[in-house]
Amino acid sequence: MTTPLVSIRNVSKVFGSFHATKNISFDIEAGEFFSLLGPSGCGKTTLLRMLGGFDMPTSGEIFIDGKPCAQLPPNRRPTNMVFQSYAIFPHLTVAENIAYGLRTMAMSREEKARVVEESLAMIQLGPLGHRKPHELSGGQRQRVALARALARKPRVLLLDEPLSALDKQLREDMQLELRELQRKVGITFVFVTHDQEEALALSDRIAILSKGEVMQIDTPARIYEQPASREVAAFIGSMNFFPGTLLGFDGVNAVVDAGRAGQIFVRHDPATAPNKGDAVVVAVRPEKIETGTEPASPAANRLSGTLVAKSYLGDRNHLFVRVDGIDKPVALSSRNAGRGAAEPESGSATISIFWTHENGILLPVA
Amino acid sequence: MSRKSYLWAGYTVLYIAALYAPVAFLVIFAFNDSTAIAFPLSGFTTRWFSVMANSPGLIDALVNSLKVSSSVAVISTVLGTVAAKALSRAALPGRPALLGMLTLPLLIPGIVMGIALLIVAGAIGLRLSLFTIAIAHVVYTTPFAILIMLPRFEGFDRNLEEASRDLGEGLFFTFIRVVLPLAAPGIVSSLLLTFTVSLDEFVLTFFLAGNETTLPLYIWSQLRFPGKLPGVLALSVCILCFSFFLVTLAEWVRRLGSPANPQ
Numbered sequence: 107m108t109t110p111l112v113s114i115r116n117v118s119k120v121f122g123s124f125h126a127t128k129n130i131s132f133d134i135e136a137g138e139f140f141s142l143l144g145p146s147g148c149g150k151t152t153l154l155r156m157l158g159g160f161d162m163p164t165s166g167e168i169f170i171d172g173k174p175c176a177q178l179p180p181n182r183r184p185t186n187m188v189f190q191s192y193a194i195f196p197h198l199t200v201a202e203n204i205a206y207g208l209r210t211m212a213m214s215r216e217e218k219a220r221v222v223e224e225s226l227a228m229i230q231l232g233p234l235g236h237r238k239p240h241e242l243s244g245g246q247r248q249r250v251a252l253a254r255a256l257a258r259k260p261r262v263l264l265l266d267e268p269l270s271a272l273d274k275q276l277r278e279d280m281q282l283e284l285r286e287l288q289r290k291v292g293i294t295f296v297f298v299t300h301d302q303e304e305a306l307a308l309s310d311r312i313a314i315l316s317k318g319e320v321m322q323i324d325t326p327a328r329i330y331e332q333p334a335s336r337e338v339a340a341f342i343g344s345m346n347f348f349p350g351t352l353l354g355f356d357g358v359n360a361v362v363d364a365g366r367a368g369q370i371f372v373r374h375d376p377a378t379a380p381n382k383g384d385a386v387v388v389a390v391r392p393e394k395i396e397t398g399t400e401p402a403s404p405a406a407n408r409l410s411g412t413l414v415a416k417s418y419l420g421d422r423n424h425l426f427v428r429v430d431g432i433d434k435p436v437a438l439s440s441r442n443a444g445r446g447a448a449e450p451e452s453g454s455a456t457i458s459i460f461w462t463h464e465n466g467i468l469l470p471v472a
Numbered sequence: 473m474s475r476k477s478y479l480w481a482g483y484t485v486l487y488i489a490a491l492y493a494p495v496a497f498l499v500i501f502a503f504n505d506s507t508a509i510a511f512p513l514s515g516f517t518t519r520w521f522s523v524m525a526n527s528p529g530l531i532d533a534l535v536n537s538l539k540v541s542s543s544v545a546v547i548s549t550v551l552g553t554v555a556a557k558a559l560s561r562a563a564l565p566g567r568p569a570l571l572g573m574l575t576l577p578l579l580i581p582g583i584v585m586g587i588a589l590l591i592v593a594g595a596i597g598l599r600l601s602l603f604t605i606a607i608a609h610v611v612y613t614t615p616f617a618i619l620i621m622l623p624r625f626e627g628f629d630r631n632l633e634e635a636s637r638d639l640g641e642g643l644f645f646t647f648i649r650v651v652l653p654l655a656a657p658g659i660v661s662s663l664l665l666t667f668t669v670s671l672d673e674f675v676l677t678f679f680l681a682g683n684e685t686t687l688p689l690y691i692w693s694q695l696r697f698p699g700k701l702p703g704v705l706a707l708s709v710c711i712l713c714f715s716f717f718l719v720t721l722a723e724w725v726r727r728l729g730s731p732a733n734p735q
């Protein structure tokens with residue numbers, strides 16, 4: 107069995123009376139693009155800074171390459187960091203910035219020059235090596251920060267919201283570049299972000315953090331389609347929740363009594379289900395709910411309600427349907443496949459909504 | 473222009489004249505061909521400058537002044553830089569109080585500080601010399617150095633030092649390769665300004681001088697001889713120009729490298 111590249115064991119960090127991370131443990135495998143995702147103040151940046159050596163854990167240990175690192179200063183770890191502010195040295199040129207970390211490495215002068223040249227080529231800034239940082243655009247500075255950190259060939263590259271300062275178009279381009287670059291260099295990336303789309307698009311695995319604790323670690327698809335808790339389900343994307351009580355099982359489906367909304371069927375493995383009679387919620391993504399007269403598949407839940415609002419978003423519509431017995435209007439999103447597709451009338455029209463049994467997610471109520 | 477703005481303009485002219493007229497008279501009489509410091513002027517001459525240059529004791533005083541001022545500039549800039557670096561840490565406990573305490577010597581009257589330092593020198597048996605003058609000047613000029621260096625350090629991204637650590641450098645090389653180059657304009661500016669302040673300082677120097685004399689003390693001593701007055705004026709003009717040049721240079725260097733205008 108191979109040991110994981112990064113192993114975080116029971117790491118807690120306390121600032122005064124604030125617990126930034128609470129007893130966190132997980133592993134990161136070599137070559138992974140691993141994201142730490144969560145709202146601000148969830149502890150993701152603190153965790154990243156502890157991996158880089160800028161903060162020391164109050165308790166717990168961090169193994170990198172099997173070596174305990176928690177108390178080592180940044181200059182003695184096989185990690186490099188891309189800072190949110192980029193932290194490019196303003197008094198040095200682009201090439202000098204990239205070469206900065208090579209002074210302490212055992213390399214000949216020629217090798218160092220070659221590394222700088224290759225790095226400049228990698229970030230497509232070949233002819234700009236002599237420029238000063240203030241002569242570069244935001245995107246170019248971001249690349250210099252990346253090249254500078256990668257020049258030392260770290261085992262782990264730490265990225266602290268590196269794309270947050272860029273505008274939308276540039277951010278999307280850089281996401282692609284970053285992903286490609288990571289595949290090419292094969293270095294493990296640990297990426298901190300509060301942008302869930304970014305995390306879903308880039309990562310091999312995502313750790314969802316909230317209030318200093320890890321809520322779930324999984325692939326993007328599983329995080330989105332199979333959230334482990336109501337909190338994760340609510341944080342990632344938008345979600346409809348139907349609270350109820352678990353009545354029991356009917357074949358492969360759990361049967362939930364949702365009060366006045368009726369019975370809801372959810373595909374679920376009986377082995378991992380909550381106990382009969384427990385309070386549960388059924389979570390359904392808006393894009394998995396259809397509307398019309400009859401569901402496409404007979405194995406579907408059907409509810410009827412009144413359309414209370416509709417918003418047109420170009421590629422899709424959002425509809426909000428008030429269903430008797432559910433507090434918040436149910437959101438559903440439909441794709442605008444054809445121009446002028448017939449839309450249900452807004453106002454007090456009564457409409458039916460459906461979703462198939464396997465598109466619901468049964469979650470316990472904590 | 474309205475009547476009111478004419479009044480304001482007149483007031484401003486008078487104000488500036490009052491500020492600079494004495495200095496202007498000093499310059500005028502330094503070039504006046506008479507030992508009497510009075511109107512009417514008798515004619516233009518530069519001979520007071522050669523008289524000054526040949527007066528015995530002047531060169532000694534000048535050399536003493538340069539020795540004191542250059543050591544003071546270096547010492548107070550080093551102390552000020554280190555203090556400012558520490559003060560720039562936002563998490564430093566008691567920071568405002570500390571900053572106040574460190575810069576207070578600027579506001580203590582020179583005569584009080586002079587007496588205080590004289591008492592201390594006597595108490596610990598320090599013989600009055602250029603050394604005691606230098607110590608007094610360092611006490612007085614270090615706050616200037618702190619006040620010049622502090623905005624430099626506060627202006628730069630703390631991540632820069634972290635980035636240097638991250639890229640393999642320890643504390644010492646981080647200081648040499650990142651902190652020092654970024655602080656350099658402030659350091660030059662501080663050296664020039666503390667040098668100027670020390671060069672012109674009189675009150676503390678007067679209290680703490682032994683047998684050796686500095687330029688301001690030399691000028692003071694020459695005032696007893698009416699015949700030497702024009703020579704003293706010539707010397708004052710030289711000092712004035714030199715100080716003005718240094719302060720301008722210091723300010724220019726400071727602006728050159730201010731964080732808002734990176735080089």
